[in-house]
Amino acid sequence: MSKSNLATILTLAATGSAAVDYSQYVNVFMGTKDGGNRFPGVVAAPFAMTKLGPDVQNGKTDAYSGYLPDGRIWGFSMMHESGTGGAPKYGVASQMPVIGYVSDPLADLSQLRSSEDQGGVGWYRSNLANNITVQLAATEHAGLYSYDFPRGTNTSSSIVVDVSHVLPSFRGLGWEQHYSGGTFKLLDDGHYEGSGTYNNGWNLSPDWTIYFCGRFSQEAASSRIFSENIATNYSSTWFADTVRLGGVFSFNETEVTSRVGISFVSTTKACQNLDDEIDENASIQSLTEAAKARWNKDIFDKIQISSNNTENLQLLYSSLYGMFLIPSNRTGENPGWSSSEPYYDDVFTLWDTHRCHISLFQIVQPTAYEEFIRSLIDIQRHDGFMPDARSSNFNGRVQGGSNADNVLADAYVKGVRGSVNWEDGFSAMRTNAEVTPPNTLIDPKAPDSSTKEGRGALPDWLQYGYITPRFTRAVSRAVEYSTNDFGLYQVAAGLGKTEDAATYFNRSRNWRNHWNPNATSEGHSGFVVPRQVNGSFVPQGPKDCGGCYWGDAYYEDNAWIYSMNAIHDVAELKERIGGDERFIDRLDKLFDLKIFNAGNEPGFTSPYLYNFVHGQQWRSVARARAISALYNSGESGLPGNSDAGAMESLLVWQMIGLWPMTGQTTFLILAPWFDRMMITLGNDKTLVISTTGGNRDSAPYVQSLKVNGEPWDKSWVTWADIFANGGTLDFVLGTDKVEWSTGDLPPSPASVEMPTL
Numbered sequence: 178m179s180k181s182n183l184a185t186i187l188t189l190a191a192t193g194s195a196a197v198d199y200s201q202y203v204n205v206f207m208g209t210k211d212g213g214n215r216f217p218g219v220v221a222a223p224f225a226m227t228k229l230g231p232d233v234q235n236g237k238t239d240a241y242s243g244y245l246p247d248g249r250i251w252g253f254s255m256m257h258e259s260g261t262g263g264a265p266k267y268g269v270a271s272q273m274p275v276i277g278y279v280s281d282p283l284a285d286l287s288q289l290r291s292s293e294d295q296g297g298v299g300w301y302r303s304n305l306a307n308n309i310t311v312q313l314a315a316t317e318h319a320g321l322y323s324y325d326f327p328r329g330t331n332t333s334s335s336i337v338v339d340v341s342h343v344l345p346s347f348r349g350l351g352w353e354q355h356y357s358g359g360t361f362k363l364l365d366d367g368h369y370e371g372s373g374t375y376n377n378g379w380n381l382s383p384d385w386t387i388y389f390c391g392r393f394s395q396e397a398a399s400s401r402i403f404s405e406n407i408a409t410n411y412s413s414t415w416f417a418d419t420v421r422l423g424g425v426f427s428f429n430e431t432e433v434t435s436r437v438g439i440s441f442v443s444t445t446k447a448c449q450n451l452d453d454e455i456d457e458n459a460s461i462q463s464l465t466e467a468a469k470a471r472w473n474k475d476i477f478d479k480i481q482i483s484s485n486n487t488e489n490l491q492l493l494y495s496s497l498y499g500m501f502l503i504p505s506n507r508t509g510e511n512p513g514w515s516s517s518e519p520y521y522d523d524v525f526t527l528w529d530t531h532r533c534h535i536s537l538f539q540i541v542q543p544t545a546y547e548e549f550i551r552s553l554i555d556i557q558r559h560d561g562f563m564p565d566a567r568s569s570n571f572n573g574r575v576q577g578g579s580n581a582d583n584v585l586a587d588a589y590v591k592g593v594r595g596s597v598n599w600e601d602g603f604s605a606m607r608t609n610a611e612v613t614p615p616n617t618l619i620d621p622k623a624p625d626s627s628t629k630e631g632r633g634a635l636p637d638w639l640q641y642g643y644i645t646p647r648f649t650r651a652v653s654r655a656v657e658y659s660t661n662d663f664g665l666y667q668v669a670a671g672l673g674k675t676e677d678a679a680t681y682f683n684r685s686r687n688w689r690n691h692w693n694p695n696a697t698s699e700g701h702s703g704f705v706v707p708r709q710v711n712g713s714f715v716p717q718g719p720k721d722c723g724g725c726y727w728g729d730a731y732y733e734d735n736a737w738i739y740s741m742n743a744i745h746d747v748a749e750l751k752e753r754i755g756g757d758e759r760f761i762d763r764l765d766k767l768f769d770l771k772i773f774n775a776g777n778e779p780g781f782t783s784p785y786l787y788n789f790v791h792g793q794q795w796r797s798v799a800r801a802r803a804i805s806a807l808y809n810s811g812e813s814g815l816p817g818n819s820d821a822g823a824m825e826s827l828l829v830w831q832m833i834g835l836w837p838m839t840g841q842t843t844f845l846i847l848a849p850w851f852d853r854m855m856i857t858l859g860n861d862k863t864l865v866i867s868t869t870g871g872n873r874d875s876a877p878y879v880q881s882l883k884v885n886g887e888p889w890d891k892s893w894v895t896w897a898d899i900f901a902n903g904g905t906l907d908f909v910l911g912t913d914k915v916e917w918s919t920g921d922l923p924p925s926p927a928s929v930e931m932p933t934l
């Protein structure tokens with residue numbers, strides 16, 4: 178892009194009008210195949226509660242988002258997650274179109290597709306093998322189904338509403354959802370209302386209830402309620418316990434639309450949500466236009482690039498889209514307690530998102546981010562603990578530490594204040610750090626302590642300063658507890674809580690207690706390993722993590738990776754590893770020995786730790802480029818599970834050319850992809866990143882850099898340098914591996930004496 182084009186964009190941004198419809202570059206199917214688990218259906222606004230899409234079964238694969246590219250569609254339902262794993266949640270409030278009279282609504286009504294599904298921001302379309310076409314659009318709390326039945330058939334067009342429809346799990350882990358009851362009512366004006374209650378699923382939640390309200394465009398020629406597999410009850414109301422339940426509606430016409438509202442509060446609220454958001458004249462097209470406008474304004478306009486390369490544009494905007502499908506803004510839809518605080522649910526795995534998703538969330542969506550932080554704190558006020566993950570209004574699961582602590586710390590040090598009550602925020606963090614969560618939901622895969630919330634292995638952490646093998650995931654938890662305690666230190670220091678700050682600063686170094694200097698692997702000694710009560714280390718090969726699962730000493734990765742993860746204490750780590758050269762060699766071995774997995778979050782920061790050695794920043798750039806080469810904007814375009822957008826956020830940071838050090842104000846410098854990128858930070862501030870002389874793939878190395886116009890020799894910048902008030906980064910890129918980063922190394926706050934407060 179020429180300077181004048183950039184000037185145009187700047188002018189347009191200043192006047193608030195969208196220059197381009199960036200939603201056109203979103204491939205909603207990015208990352209929906211081969212384990213990406215992204216949801217391709219309709220999410221009409223960032224964080225929308227309604228996520229309307231198809232539910233597909235192929236009899237063997239869990240459909241975490243409802244969607245699978247192959248298999249049979251057995252309903253189109255209103256609620257889904259995106260980019261999750263373990264076992265599905267949701268897939269509720271469904272409709273399924275059927276040709277002709279439906280004698281048995283509980284028979285298999287599923288259909289193959291006659292062609293691949295299509296979709297874009299705000300719309301979705303499935304062509305079923307029986308020639309019914311289904312188009313979907315939505316708003317935040319309601320959805321629109323538009324059915325086109327084949328013409329010329331002398332038969333009715335039927336729609337089955339199955340309250341007992343919920344996404345199944347085939348994995349046999351005991352984490353499958355159950356339908357546990359419902360209500361269904363036909364009203365005189367032809368609409369239906371009711372509720373479905375479900376439980377279990379990935380976070381083993383107790384019963385939760387969704388209310389729905391459905392209206393049709395026409396009067397049905399016939400409608401009836403069914404329960405169990407006997408379709409004979411024509412009375413207007415039927416309450417059932419665990420028998421399957423729903424309604425069948427048949428129409429004379431071949432074009433039928435249905436509008437459905439949902440609510441966690443009541444059927445009245447579900448109808449109100451519907452009538453507030455989708456009126457009788459709404460069309461797929463009108464709702465799609467509104468959804469595109471919303472995504473452009475709230476998200477896509479915030480990051481503009483000079484590139485005309487379609488793949489790059491698709492990568493950027495499809496990645497941003499994937500980042501904000503969840504959590505769900507359920508403000509006003511919290512059945513658990515009444516509060517003036519915002520409420521966000523579908524908080525998926527802060528243990529994945531804390532590394533680089535949340536810091537970009539703050540930059541792109543500061544308003545929602547502040548609401549999200551307030552919601553985490555309010556959940557602790559009312560439920561006892563902040564979530565590490567949460568869905569259907571219930572915390573769970575926890576994989577390692579209590580990583581909401583890292584999230585709050587990151588927000589605090591970057592100046593998130595507004596309406597956040599930070600005294601309560603710190604108190605919520607302190608609860609994680611001091612109160613062992615009750616182990617009431619015994620998890621057969623990790624019966625030793627709670628996998629619902631908090632820090633299950635806290636008793637050892639408090640008693641020994643490390644975690645003994647009586648707790649599962651002892652080593653990976655210990656490393657994460659260290660970073661969590663560093664988060665407490667950051668907030669305590671900011672709030673002037675001197676004693677707390679000293680306590681948690683100390684505890685943030687406890688990862689060192691798992692360091693066995695004699696553990697060796699591939700020419701390196703010193704790794705974090707399991708440790709007994711008597712202080713002796715458990716013999717364990719650093720490349721061996723057992724099964725890397727719930728019951729093992731390390732979750733999802735081994736000692737090579739977890740040894741690098743106390744990112745607040747890197748200088749100490751470097752010294753233990755044996756200094757600069759050994760440190761570089763160890764980082765290199767992560768890749769040379771294929772220990773590093775770009776699709777797995779525990780290793781996310783390791784590739785960029787070369788920035789902690791003078792002059793070696795170019796090595797981080799080389800790693801960054803190798804990682805981004807694993808992505809594309811297609812359906813198999815994510816190198817691992819999206820993990821609620823964590824994987825996509827990594828790619829956007831690569832494009833920006835920075836890497837956030839969670840819980841600190843530090844950003845490691847990489848190398849941006851584009852000639853120009855402009856990020857709108859809110860309050861009319863912008864960060865403009867330019868490069869000259871470079872090429873993303875063949876000439877990626879930093880030759881020189883100016884920050885806010887000043888020559889720069891440090892491998893890092895801070896929040897204050899470029900984000901707090903905006904700024905500029907001007908890179909000269911090229912093919913030479915220039916050792917330009919000779920200035921001060923990035924901070925290692927826990928490796929030095931605690932500053933006097």
Ligand SMILES: *[C@@H]1O[C@H](CO)[C@@H](O)[C@H](O)[C@H]1NC(C)=O
Nearest residue numbers: 178179182483484485486852
């Ligand atoms: C992008 O395309 C526009 C219009 O074709 C052109 O004016 C501009 O120079 C192109 N920018 C780049 C960076 O190629």
Ligand SMILES: *[C@@H]1O[C@H](CO)[C@@H](O)[C@H](O)[C@H]1NC(C)=O
Nearest residue numbers: 291305306307308309327330
């Ligand atoms: C669907 O429509 C096509 C084209 O009109 C037709 O050939 C096919 O038989 C139809 N399939 C069914 C199941 O009705």
Ligand SMILES: *[C@@H]1O[C@H](CO)[C@@H](O)[C@H](O)[C@H]1NC(C)=O
Nearest residue numbers: 277278328329330331332333
């Ligand atoms: C439609 O089907 C009904 C019942 O099968 C039959 O009585 C009627 O004649 C058919 N109408 C037409 C137009 O084919």
Ligand SMILES: *[C@@H]1O[C@H](CO)[C@@H](O)[C@H](O)[C@H]1NC(C)=O
Nearest residue numbers: 395396397398399428429430
């Ligand atoms: C549907 O068609 C039947 C047969 O033509 C007719 O009796 C009935 O009134 C129609 N129902 C509606 C709601 O249009």
Ligand SMILES: *[C@@H]1O[C@H](CO)[C@@H](O)[C@H](O)[C@H]1NC(C)=O
Nearest residue numbers: 409410411412413414415416
């Ligand atoms: C239909 O449901 C009503 C309401 O529960 C019940 O009283 C009635 O016996 C049912 N009728 C049949 C035929 O099952």
Ligand SMILES: *[C@@H]1O[C@H](CO)[C@@H](O)[C@H](O)[C@H]1NC(C)=O
Nearest residue numbers: 452453454455456457458459
């Ligand atoms: C829908 O359109 C019709 C015809 O233009 C109009 O009479 C009606 O008021 C509209 N309904 C709403 C809710 O706007």
Ligand SMILES: *[C@@H]1O[C@H](CO)[C@@H](O)[C@H](O)[C@H]1NC(C)=O
Nearest residue numbers: 506507508509519544545548
């Ligand atoms: C979240 O939802 C509430 C209630 O609908 C709304 O007032 C608020 O603006 C939403 N937040 C964002 C960031 O859209």
Ligand SMILES: *[C@@H]1O[C@H](CO)[C@@H](O)[C@H](O)[C@H]1NC(C)=O
Nearest residue numbers: 676678679680681682683684
């Ligand atoms: C920190 O740890 C050191 C060494 O373990 C200990 O001497 C000191 O009392 C601790 N300080 C606080 C504030 O806990």
Ligand SMILES: *[C@@H]1O[C@H](CO)[C@@H](O)[C@H](O)[C@H]1NC(C)=O
Nearest residue numbers: 692693694695696712713714
């Ligand atoms: C490491 O090995 C050396 C030599 O065998 C031994 O003296 C030392 O105590 C060991 N250190 C630990 C922490 O086990």
Ligand SMILES: *[C@@H]1O[C@H](CO)[C@@H](O)[C@H](O)[C@H]1NC(C)=O
Nearest residue numbers: 708709710711712713714715
């Ligand atoms: C420490 O405890 C472990 C496990 O109980 C035991 O196997 C080991 O022999 C003990 N080591 C020492 C030095 O007492």
